[in-house]
Amino acid sequence: MEKITFDQLDETLYYEKMDNGLDVYILPKKGFSKTFVTFTTKYGSIDRTFVPLGEQEMITVPDGIAHFLEHKMFEKEDGDVFQKFSELGASANAFTSFTRTAYLFSATNHVYDSTKTLLDFVQQPYFTDETVNKEKGIIGQEITMYDDQPDWRQYFGTIENMYHNHPVKIDIAGTIETIDGITAEHLYTCYNTFYHPSNMLVFAIGAVDPEEMMTFIRNDQASKEFPAPTPLNRHFDEEPTAVAVKERTLYMDVQKPKAMVGLKAKQVDLQGADMLKHELAMNIGFELLFGRTSPFYTRVYEADLIDESFGQDFSLEQGFGFGLIGSDTFEPERLIAEIQQELAAAEQTLPFTAEDVERMKRKKIGFYLRAMNSIEFIANSFTRYKFNDMNLFDAVPTLEQLTFADIQHALTSIQGKDQQTIFTVLPMQQEEQSA
Amino acid sequence: MDLFTTIQLAKGVQLHVRPTTQFKTVNFSIKWRTALTDEAAAARTVLTNVLQHSNAKFQTTAAFRSYLDDLYGTVLYFDTAKRGNEHTVLLNVETVNDQYLNNANVLQEVLATLHTAVFEPNVDETGAFKAEIVHREREMVVQRIQSIFDDKTRYAQQKLTQLMRPNHPASISANGSLHAVKAVTVEDVMQAYKTMLQNDRIDMYVVGDVEPEAIAQRLQKAFPFEDREPTALAAIPANTTTFDYVREQQEMKQGKLHIGYSTPVRFGDPDFAAMQIFNGIFGGYPHAKLFMNVREKESLAYYASSSYSGHYGLVFVLAGIEAANEEKAYTLIQQQLQAMQQGDLTDLELAQTKAMLTNQLKEALDSARGQIEIYDQYKDLAETFSIDTWAARWDAITLADVQRMAQQVTLEKVYFLSGKEQ
Numbered sequence: 001m002e003k004i005t006f007d008q009l010d011e012t013l014y015y016e017k018m019d020n021g022l023d024v025y026i027l028p029k030k031g032f033s034k035t036f037v038t039f040t041t042k043y044g045s046i047d048r049t050f051v052p053l054g055e056q057e058m059i060t061v062p063d064g065i066a067h068f069l070e071h072k073m074f075e076k077e078d079g080d081v082f083q084k085f086s087e088l089g090a091s092a093n094a095f096t097s098f099t100r101t102a103y104l105f106s107a108t109n110h111v112y113d114s115t116k117t118l119l120d121f122v123q124q125p126y127f128t129d130e131t132v133n134k135e136k137g138i139i140g141q142e143i144t145m146y147d148d149q150p151d152w153r154q155y156f157g158t159i160e161n162m163y164h165n166h167p168v169k170i171d172i173a174g175t176i177e178t179i180d181g182i183t184a185e186h187l188y189t190c191y192n193t194f195y196h197p198s199n200m201l202v203f204a205i206g207a208v209d210p211e212e213m214m215t216f217i218r219n220d221q222a223s224k225e226f227p228a229p230t231p232l233n234r235h236f237d238e239e240p241t242a243v244a245v246k247e248r249t250l251y252m253d254v255q256k257p258k259a260m261v262g263l264k265a266k267q268v269d270l271q272g273a274d275m276l277k278h279e280l281a282m283n284i285g286f287e288l289l290f291g292r293t294s295p296f297y298t299r300v301y302e303a304d305l306i307d308e309s310f311g312q313d314f315s316l317e318q319g320f321g322f323g324l325i326g327s328d329t330f331e332p333e334r335l336i337a338e339i340q341q342e343l344a345a346a347e348q349t350l351p352f353t354a355e356d357v358e359r360m361k362r363k364k365i366g367f368y369l370r371a372m373n374s375i376e377f378i379a380n381s382f383t384r385y386k387f388n389d390m391n392l393f394d395a396v397p398t399l400e401q402l403t404f405a406d407i408q409h410a411l412t413s414i415q416g417k418d419q420q421t422i423f424t425v426l427p428m429q430q431e432e433q434s435a
Numbered sequence: 436m437d438l439f440t441t442i443q444l445a446k447g448v449q450l451h452v453r454p455t456t457q458f459k460t461v462n463f464s465i466k467w468r469t470a471l472t473d474e475a476a477a478a479r480t481v482l483t484n485v486l487q488h489s490n491a492k493f494q495t496t497a498a499f500r501s502y503l504d505d506l507y508g509t510v511l512y513f514d515t516a517k518r519g520n521e522h523t524v525l526l527n528v529e530t531v532n533d534q535y536l537n538n539a540n541v542l543q544e545v546l547a548t549l550h551t552a553v554f555e556p557n558v559d560e561t562g563a564f565k566a567e568i569v570h571r572e573r574e575m576v577v578q579r580i581q582s583i584f585d586d587k588t589r590y591a592q593q594k595l596t597q598l599m600r601p602n603h604p605a606s607i608s609a610n611g612s613l614h615a616v617k618a619v620t621v622e623d624v625m626q627a628y629k630t631m632l633q634n635d636r637i638d639m640y641v642v643g644d645v646e647p648e649a650i651a652q653r654l655q656k657a658f659p660f661e662d663r664e665p666t667a668l669a670a671i672p673a674n675t676t677t678f679d680y681v682r683e684q685q686e687m688k689q690g691k692l693h694i695g696y697s698t699p700v701r702f703g704d705p706d707f708a709a710m711q712i713f714n715g716i717f718g719g720y721p722h723a724k725l726f727m728n729v730r731e732k733e734s735l736a737y738y739a740s741s742s743y744s745g746h747y748g749l750v751f752v753l754a755g756i757e758a759a760n761e762e763k764a765y766t767l768i769q770q771q772l773q774a775m776q777q778g779d780l781t782d783l784e785l786a787q788t789k790a791m792l793t794n795q796l797k798e799a800l801d802s803a804r805g806q807i808e809i810y811d812q813y814k815d816l817a818e819t820f821s822i823d824t825w826a827a828r829w830d831a832i833t834l835a836d837v838q839r840m841a842q843q844v845t846l847e848k849v850y851f852l853s854g855k856e857q
Contacts, residue, residue, distance in 0.1 A: 008535070009459075031457030034798045080731060082721035087783070089790030091798070092721070108797040109790075137734030144689040145737055145755050148587050206801075253686035254585045256578065293501045301496070304571070307578040328582065359505045366508030369531045373458045373802065428686055 001214050006393045009372060013393070014210040018221045021198025021229045025382065026213050027205040029375060035206040036106045037115055038379045039122050042201075042387045043194035044099040045172040046319070051233040053193045058235055061190060062181045064139070064174015067096040068132075069187050071139060073103065073122060075131050081121045090114040098168050099317050100387065102380065111208070112216055119202075119220050125191045127184040136179055143173050150254050150425050158262040158324060161245040161421035165237035168320045169244075197221065198229035201386060203379040236319055241266055242418035249424045251431040258309075258425040260326030261339045265314075267413035268321045272389040276398050279316050281410035282323075284360045284402065286314045288352040289342065289411075290325050295351050296342045300327075305335045314414075318388060323414050332424045340420065347415050354404040361399050368395050437819060438800075438810050439640070442651045446662035448637045450654060451814075452647040453806060459535055461542060461643030462803040463528040463549065465658075466811070467635040470668055471522040471604050476515065477576075477611025478627035479524050481619045483513035484572035485564055486628075491555040502548070506541050507531045511552065518812070519702075519746040520604040520671050524631055526552065529803075532644055550657040556628070564628075569621045580613050587852060588753065591691040595751065595850040598681060599695045604671055605747040636665035638811060642803040671747065673699075680849040690758035690853040694768060695751055696844045702745035703816055706840065708828040713840035714743035715788035717775060718752060722787045724771040729754060735764050750844055758853040765849065775841035780834045793826045 002015045014026040045067065049060045073094070074081045085092040090107035103122050107114045146152045156171055163169040173179075204213050243264050270278050290296055290312040300306050310327035329335045345351065371377045382392040439451035469475055493499035503509045509530040516523045530545045559565055583589050596606045610616070637660060641650050675697050700710040718725035718741025729739035739754040756764045774780075799805035800822070813820040 010535070031455065032801050034794075034801050080721075080727070082726075083787070086720055086722035086787035086791055089787075089794040091791070091794065106798055108794050134734050138730055138737050141689065141735075141755055141757065142737035144757070148687045148689050150585050255581045256585075293497045293504060295497075298495065298497050302571075304574070308575055309578075309582065328578065359501060362506075363504035363508035366506075366531050369459050369507070369535050370510070370529060373460060375801070 001210070008396065009369070009393065011372065011393070014214060016214055016218070018197065018218060020221055020224075020226045021196070022221055023201045023386070024214060024217050025201070025203045026208055026210040027203075027378065028208050028210055029206050032206045032375065034106050034108045034375070035111045035204065035208050036104065036375045036379055037118055037202065037204045038102050038104040038383060039118055039202050040100050040102040040200060040383045041195050042099065042199050043101055043190070044097050045170060046098050046167040046236075047194065047234055048167050048170070049235040050193060052189045053196070053227070053230065058233075059189075061186055062174065063170045063178035064172070065182055065186060065190055066101055067173045068135065068139060068179055068182050069190055070094050070096045070101050070103075071135050072127055072132060072187055073125065076121065076124070076126045081117065084117050085114060088114050088117065090117075092118075096172055098172065098320075100384065102383065104379070106206075108207070115204070115213070115216065116220065119217070122195070123224060125188065125195075127187045129184050132182060132184045132187065136182075139173060139179055140176050143171075143176055143179075146171075146173065150252050150258060153250060153252065154258050154260050154326065154423055154425050155324070157248060157250055158260050158421060158423040159322065161248055161423055162243045162262050162264040162322055163320070164240055164244040166239045166320050167236070193232070196229055197226055199232065201383050203383055205375045205379050239320075241416070243421040245421060247422040249426055251426050251428050254425055254427050256328045256330060257332045257427065257430075258326065258328050259332035259335045260324060260423045261336060262421045262423065263323040263325075263343075263414040264419040264421070265316065265321030265323070265413045266416070266419070267410075268316065268319055271318060273394070273398070275316070275388055276385070276390040276394060277402070277406065278410055278413075280364065280395065280399055281402055281406045282314050282316065282413065284357065284364060285407040285411040286312060286323055288350075288356055288360055288407070289346055290339075296338070300335060300338050303334075303338075305329050305331055305338060321413070332426070336422055343415070343420070346411070350408060350411070357402070357404050357407055361402060364399050365396055368399070438806060440647045442647065444639070444651070444655050444658070445660050447665050448639070448660045448663070450639045450641070450651055451810065452640075452645065452650055453642045454645055454647060455642060456644050458532075458643060458803050460529050460531055460803070461641065461645060462807065463526075464640040464804075464807050465526040465553075466638045466640075467524040467631045468521050468637070468665070469630070469635050470666070471517050471520050471607055473607050473612050473615045475627070476517070476522050476607060476609055477615035478619050478623045479522065479631065480515045480576050480610045481569065481573045481616065482624050482627045482631070483515055483524055484575055485569055485624060486552060486556065487513045488568055488572055489557040490551050491557055492551045494557055506544055506548070507536060509541070509545055509548070511548070515609045517604070517607070517609040520668050522609065524635075527804075534644065546653055546657050553632075553658065564621050564624050566621050569624055573616060573619055576610060576616050577613065580608070580610055580616060587685070587687055587689070587691055588755070591693045591850060591852045592751070592753065594681075594683070594852070595693040595695050595848060598679065598848045598850060599676055599697070599749065600674075600747065603674070605744070605749060633661070634663050634665065636663070640807045640811070642806055673748070675845070676847055678847060680851075682851045682853070684853055684855045687852070687854045690756045690761055690851060692754045692756055692761065692764055692768075693751065693850045693852075694765070694846070695749060695848040695850070696772075697847050698748050698750060698840070698844050700745075700840065700843065701748050706836075707745060708825070709832045709836040709840050710743060710745070711792060712785070712788050712829060712832050713775070713837050713844070714741055714750060715792060716780065716784045716837060717741045717750075717771065717841075719743075720788065720791050722784065722791075724774070724784075725752065725754075725768065728771060729764060729767055733763075733767060735760050735767070739764075739768070761851055761853070769846070772841060772844065772846075775838065776844075778834070778838045780837055782834070785832070785834055785837065789829045789832070792829050793822070796822055796825060
């Protein structure tokens with residue numbers, strides 16, 4: 001077991017790679033009464049074309065399968081795993097993102113029993129065609145629920161506009177039609193390929209004794225058998241830099257129009273320290289351009305072009321990345337023109353100074369220090385960072401080193417008219433008027 | 436031991452301090468409380484937006500936010516909330532503990548900023564709030580209220596509550612109604628501001644690595660609140676309505692089935708703990724009857740759950756279903772309640788629910804915000820709050836108690852929102 005200390009943050013992290021390849025991290029937090037454990041596989045909605053374990057040929061599986069698999073992990077021959085967690089007084093949950101599937105619980109009692117339950121249910125798949133078919137109604141309602149949410153539709157609509165080929169453009173849950181084709185056999189293929197311990201990470205945090213917990217997990221893993229790890233072979237088609245669709249409109253039953261501008265990133269092949277530096281620089285640059293203290297924000301706020309729903313965000317993973325700026329607005333065209341004008345002007349001269357960069361660095365450092373109070377944030381972020389070969393605890397030292405030139409350089413990733421797309425959601429009455 | 440040390444700063448003004456090294460930040464929360472009415476809620480919500488926008492020292496949002504960013508991203512926001520028949524204006528502040536910073540005097544700056552945010556408003560030479568700011572922020576609140584329409588679950592829940600308890604604290608929003616907010620004037624906002632500072636009951640909270648006496652002295656300086664005699668709140672009316680089944684159609688895909696029940700058991704009643712267990716078994720958790728039957732067994736929904744609003748004596752069931760399954764889902768939900776009324780309950784369900792309730796309470800105390808909110812809710816009961824007291828109370832509940840609670844739960848309203856037929 002390796003012990004890593006972070007003096008500035010006053011935290012100590014314990015790490016061990018198990019014989020089967022599983023990475024285990026433990027971070028004890030003083031004063032906390034709960035323990036939070038996540039068990040995550042580096043497998044998400046974008047992993048749809050790959051060579052299955054032990055085979056030679058590349059296959060493409062139905063959209064929404066990673067999320068479907070997540071649902072089905074909870075059902076076993078002897079019933080629902082939630083029942084077991086409830087008996088132990090533990091709250092369990094799971095989520096699927098573009099790149100990860102995470103299973104987790106939090107508990108203040110019976111922590112080892114819950115850890116055992118977590119490790120077992122994720123490592124003992126049980127799928128039958130009957131249970132798979134039963135789930136289609138439930139997930140169908142989940143999909144329908146999202147279909148009625150204008151913000152979700154706009155978020156995915158913007159991503160869909162940006163990408164020609166990359167599967168990030170496919171909704172994580174798939175569609176009613178694609179999930180209909182999912183079988184138990186599909187689930188086993190995906191499970192066997194992506195749920196090998198060498199593709200997974202356990203993070204335990206909170207009220208936990210590192211020695212004892214590490215021994216517990218080590219013994220559990222040693223008692224289970226897994227095939228030798230083999231390298232994963234995923235395939236992604238070539239993706240052009242320019243967006244696929246420049247502009248699209250969706251009509252829904254909303255009170256007020258919604259406008260969003262998406263900026264497709266060029267720089268999407270970084271990992272490790274380079275990615276961390278780029279991502280942090282990008283977040284700072286993006287917030288300085290469009291955040292609440294920016295000249296842009298003041299201008300559009302005072303022109304009544306935005307309301308409290310205004311948001312700006314930049315996301316980055318290996319293979320895709322994008323910035324989003326959007327708000328509910330009565331004048332979508334004017335707001336979009338303002339955003340585009342701001343972007344064009346920023347390509348000539350950035351609307352902020354080195355002093356502004358220092359201030360934003362302090363804000364972000366404060367954010368990471370505050371986030372150290374949240375054991376959920378630490379566990380989820382640490383895992384995401386690790387899957388990109390970055391270390392969450394390097395964020396503050398990396399931020400401290402960032403310069404104006406770094407921000408300027410990072411922003412070039414989203415600069416280019418071809419990389420911009422527009423997505424608007426308009427009230428249905430406007431469709432009738434335009435028809 | 437008490438979670439917080441309470442110090443009276445003035446009559447009606449209490450400071451609750453929890454010194455702890457558990458967190459890397461110091462949290463402040465100030466709560467101004469008054470009787471809940473639609474007009475008060477509306478004026479006070481516009482007020483919180485105005486105070487959040489700027490102040491005498493930082494006259495624009497950008498200037499104010501830049502200053503807070505510079506203080507290592509100190510979080511500062513005003514908001515409104517309600518509980519029972521009480522309306523609350525709250526100011527929440529979180530700042531990094533100086534110990535983790537190199538050049539450390541952030542706490543001192545934050546205390547000065549608290550004073551600025553509350554006592555140095557952005558007013559004109561006559562001492563009135565600036566009309567331009569008030570009008571724009573009022574419009575922001577209007578937009579916030581109207582945006583509920585775009586969120587079908589929230590919209591349906593709001594409709595159900597209005598059907599069950601019209602003109603009643605249960606259905607008055609902490610933001611006020613659209614109608615009331617649109618009517619708010621610049622003078623109303625000033626009046627609300629003055630009343631809030633002079634007459635409201637005030638609870639101030641501090642959680643972090645601080646020394647109670649020292650922080651009390653500093654806060655007393657930053658907040659020179661005078662004595663006040665808050666008026667006692669009227670009891671929440673116990674009226675009910677007759678059964679009604681209401682359907683509405685909009686352009687949407689999913690069907691939103693919202694069912695409202697009433698119970699005579701309220702927060703603070705001897706049966707409150709039993710009622711919490713009832714709700715847990717009915718639909719509060721993934722082991723509950725609604726989840727197990729409506730979702731897992733019949734695959735009718737992705738979410739199907741219940742919640743218990745103890746201050747108003749209401750139980751709500753929410754399920755997102757295919758519109759064609761309305762009757763099937765409604766019948767199945769009603770059957771779960773009937774089963775509980777007939778005593779179809781197991782020791783396992785009881786044990787699971789007790790374990791979950793206790794765990795949830797313990798977990799909530801792992802955040803500074805959680806410590807403040809839980810203490811704030813329970814402090815008015817005539818007992819010292821402790822996890823053990825509540826764990827023992829839940830532990831004493833029997834299956835017969837749960838059945839008795841189920842028998843007191845009465846169906847009152849059903850609201851079904853669904854798409855227009857194609």
